[in-house]
Amino acid sequence: MFLVYVVEKFKYRGEVSSIGGRYLYFSVFEKKCREDLFDRDDELQAVLNALDRGDRFIVIKGVRRIGKSSLLNVALSESKLPYIKVDGRRLYSEFGYITRDVFYRVLESELNRLVGFRKSLLRYLGSVKGISVLGSGVVFEPSKREPYVFEILDQLNEWAGRIGEKLILAFDEAHYFRFSVIRLQELIASSLDRHEYLYFILTGSEVGLFEEFLGFKDYESPLYGRYRVEIYLDRFTLEVSRRFLIEGFSQYNLNVSEEFIDKIIEVFDGLVGWLSYFGYWYATQGSIVKDLDIVFKKFLEEASGVVLNEISHLLKYSPRYRFILKAIARGYTRWSEIYRFLLLNGVKIGRPRYNVLLKKLLDYSYIKKKDDSYIMADPVIKYVAENKL
Numbered sequence: 001m002f003l004v005y006v007v008e009k010f011k012y013r014g015e016v017s018s019i020g021g022r023y024l025y026f027s028v029f030e031k032k033c034r035e036d037l038f039d040r041d042d043e044l045q046a047v048l049n050a051l052d053r054g055d056r057f058i059v060i061k062g063v064r065r066i067g068k069s070s071l072l073n074v075a076l077s078e079s080k081l082p083y084i085k086v087d088g089r090r091l092y093s094e095f096g097y098i099t100r101d102v103f104y105r106v107l108e109s110e111l112n113r114l115v116g117f118r119k120s121l122l123r124y125l126g127s128v129k130g131i132s133v134l135g136s137g138v139v140f141e142p143s144k145r146e147p148y149v150f151e152i153l154d155q156l157n158e159w160a161g162r163i164g165e166k167l168i169l170a171f172d173e174a175h176y177f178r179f180s181v182i183r184l185q186e187l188i189a190s191s192l193d194r195h196e197y198l199y200f201i202l203t204g205s206e207v208g209l210f211e212e213f214l215g216f217k218d219y220e221s222p223l224y225g226r227y228r229v230e231i232y233l234d235r236f237t238l239e240v241s242r243r244f245l246i247e248g249f250s251q252y253n254l255n256v257s258e259e260f261i262d263k264i265i266e267v268f269d270g271l272v273g274w275l276s277y278f279g280y281w282y283a284t285q286g287s288i289v290k291d292l293d294i295v296f297k298k299f300l301e302e303a304s305g306v307v308l309n310e311i312s313h314l315l316k317y318s319p320r321y322r323f324i325l326k327a328i329a330r331g332y333t334r335w336s337e338i339y340r341f342l343l344l345n346g347v348k349i350g351r352p353r354y355n356v357l358l359k360k361l362l363d364y365s366y367i368k369k370k371d372d373s374y375i376m377a378d379p380v381i382k383y384v385a386e387n388k389l
């Protein structure tokens with residue numbers, strides 16, 4: 001049993017709160033305030049309503065660069081509730097694995113941030129073995145005794161209950177915890193059973209992997225069949241993309257032609273991350289180039305660096321991914337066409353293995369399937385696959 005909000009239709013509502021530099025839609029960082037977040041009213045409301053109703057498990061899904069972290073940040077800030085936020089991808093990037101030490105370090109710093117404005121929490125945390133109170137903060141002392149995460153959760157729940165507040169534990173890119181000694185799914189499952197004041201919000205891209213990690217449909221998963229509110233972030237529609245670009249450029253006092261806006265919409269396919277990155281790049285350096293084709297070429301070259309770095313990990317697993325992506329980017333969309341492309345390029349691969357790799361690319365959200373066709377899910381990755389792999 002669960003609620004699914006699939007919000008596909010975005011309607012433009014309202015004005016930009018401030019024009020002239022204060023709120024910038026084209027900033028390349030995750031958004032944190034409501035004023036910075038364009039549209040997404042329905043999704044934001046869905047998160048806030050769930051928290052209000054007492055739904056303690058919220059999942060935000062969507063492909064890369066679609067605005068999950070931004071929505072999460074804004075929801076946390078709009079909810080006005082105390083929270084702890086952990087970014088799975090950042091933790092993972094340190095060692096290619098989420099060690100207990102790395103997790104403790106982030107948790108300690110998040111708890112101290114919280115203690116900074118909720119002093120009453122200090123006493124509760126101080127009672128956890130392996131955590132000491134030092135001055136006005138806490139220190140984890142694993143050399144004395146490793147603090148158990150569930151003991152920390154017990155205390156957080158107790159504290160939240162005492163002050164009568166909901167406490168949010170947010171895990172951005174939670175599925176990176178599949179590479180960890182911390183068994184996040186088990187922790188969440190037992191906390192949902194025991195801790196009525198703790199609320200969980202998880203985000204995840206690479207949608208297939210995230211779903212596998214959550215295991216809602218897997219009998220053996222601790223989260224099997226759990227009640228949750230799922231919020232799916234979709235691409236901006238043409239109309240929302242258009243508004244976003246027009247308002248974003250106007251914040252930079254840039255007049256751009258309709259033809260230019262149309263072209264940007266066509267190239268970036270509603271992915272807000274690329275729309276804002278492109279907008280920022282154009283407003284700050286691209287606008288000196290007058291030839292539109294060259295503008296896009298220059299940007300795609302620049303953005304390729306970001307993507308190449310991301311997919312280098314994938315290519316390390318199997319160099320054959322390279323040929324599959326190349327084939328799809330070049331317009332071979334059918335299962336058999338792509339397979340033939342591989343064979344013609346000297347890639348020795350049997351059908352079962354080929355199927356596994358295709359599925360992985362779908363799980364990682366590098367490609368998507370429409371009817372019987374495979375297509376690239378991200379325009380910049382498409383450019384890279386076509387020109388750089």
Ligand SMILES: Nc1ncnc2c1ncn2[C@@H]1O[C@H](COP(=O)(O)OP(=O)(O)OP(=O)(O)O)[C@@H](O)[C@H]1O
Nearest residue numbers: 028029037038064065066067068069070205272273
């Ligand atoms: N609704 C929005 N309005 C304005 N800018 C946005 C919006 N959503 C996202 N952005 C911008 O798009 C970029 C990507 O957003 P964000 O990092 O939140 O996405 P994400 O889905 O978490 O990406 P990733 O999968 O890489 O973690 C950021 O530069 C952010 O500022």
Ligand SMILES: [Mg+2]
Nearest residue numbers: 068069070172
């Ligand atoms: Mg993110």
